[in-house]
Amino acid sequence: MSEAIGLKAKLGLDVFKHDKEAHIKIKDGMQKDPRLKRAILVCPAGLYSENEQGEVELTIDGCLECGTCLIACGTEVLEWHYPSGGTGVQFRFG
């Protein structure tokens, strides 16, 4: 049986190049918006989580730039750009 490796370890296999600024941001005052909760379910990298105050938090490290959170949550709650040229995930297989 092959081992199930943790998500963090899985993301650790990918090549990431650091960007100066987070390319996805939760818009101010939207942390508790119900639309944002969808991101917790849909993000393949598991980068969204809910804290004890009921606010959704985003950790940008490990972002695969897939766009799923943008489709699910929309631009009213997320400010979404691609990372600057030459930064972010760099797939070696794709």
Added chain:
Amino acid sequence: MMEKFDAIVVGAGLAGLASAYTLANEGMEVLVLERGDYPGAKNVTGGRLYVNPVRELFPDIWKKAPLERFIASEGVCMMAGERSVSINYAGNELLEEPYQSFSILRARFDRWLAKQAERKGAMLVDKSRVDDLIFEDGKVIGVRAAGDELHANVVIACDGVLSFIAEKAGLRRKVEAPNYAVGYKEIIELDPSQIEDRFGLEGNEGSARMYMGEVTKGKFGGGFLYTNKSSISLGIVIGIKDLMEEKPSIEAPVLLDEFKQRREIAGLIKGGETVEYSAHVIPEGGYKALNKLYGDGILVAGDAAGLAMNIGVTVRGMEYALASGYYAAQTVLQAKEKEDFSAAALSHYQTQMESSFILQDFKNFQEAPQVLENPRFFNHYPEMLGNIMKDIYEVPAGSKNRLYPTIKQYMAFSELWAMLGDMRKVMKI
């Protein structure tokens, strides 16, 4: 005077590289801007490429293209909670050249295709994100990238499913979650001989398998497996609308982990080492969800236009990307002859797309997204089929029930009625 390109292509994916290759081959000055470290760095596929529809558009590339394995067997697995039923299709026709389809890894393939385009004279700049379009009198005349202004007769937006460029040009349809799926996968390295043994393959033969049912917990989508030369691509495609709903509430990464641990999968990837995890949104809204293909000074190709299609048995996008890139290039060539890059002149692209396999496929299968939304396909049928097989194959201690009544107990009138209803919808595909 500032240098002006015949065309600026945004994004070195299949659509962008296909148009750059075609344009450069005709001596056009074409610039490709790619935000990744190299072409393919941001690109993801399941994946498999069907070559037949695009073979003649790029006759010179297939012999040397770095494709993985040609697909010699096709499997579909209906996965229930406790069991599964698989169908495997193998045929001599799949073993004959020219092969119909190949497994593919995009970082490898796209980088190679970019080289071919560069050899023809295309100029490629990587690590360069396009931030904006430049307009003049409502017409697109160039792009802004990292503070530089670059001008062209035509901008070809090949920046993928989220196409911010098409959006800036006002060509993008309002985003609605039901029109999109997300695909995510692991690349699991294995020795080529192990792959061949486990899948019953010889030499460069490859295998493709799809999994429906429990893999997505009854949500719209499925699992996939493709054998590459020395790795397996294993992943899930799932509708974003279904995934974000809380019935049942399940996080995307968990689905893949559970899929990997299924008996049907675990043995195939045993001892393999995961070397990459990737994900990407896929446009799946079909014909009705396509974006506008052209405007003044701009064309849209590939995923940026919405050109991917799920018809259940196949999920395709890469051929549409390659071919739409080709037709976009043909349109630029024609516009160049007349020195007219207005929307009216570029509407030639729409005409070419309509008469090609691309929009013909999209029209033929325009009902597919609505038909496939049916949750019974992803829950009820896999479970029922598994139960029927269980009963048929079971030999109890006492006497065995007759086969017909065994099956008939699953076919109550209400079930038959529902099946007929589903069947009538499926007939639209």
